[in-house]
Amino acid sequence: MTTSHVRLPSHVRAERSPHEHAWSTESGHPTSSGHILYVRCEICGVRRVDLQQRYDTPPAPLSKLLVSR
Numbered sequence: 001m002t003t004s005h006v007r008l009p010s011h012v013r014a015e016r017s018p019h020e021h022a023w024s025t026e027s028g029h030p031t032s033s034g035h036i037l038y039v040r041c042e043i044c045g046v047r048r049v050d051l052q053q054r055y056d057t058p059p060a061p062l063s064k065l066l067v068s069r
Contacts, residue, residue: 021046022043023039023041023042025038026040034051035059036049036050037051038050039059046065047065048065
């Protein structure tokens, strides 16, 4: 099976290409509320800020999807 990818501007990709995001952590830092993670989808490039309150729980989104223009 062959998959072809069409390169669209990031703001179009996020709005018109529904998919399960493949989040990758770009950076992070500890805070009094937990660990802040700056993540980016490897597929469409949108970014989001997450908070991981404890190391044994998954991160939760703090922001909406941030699209680079």
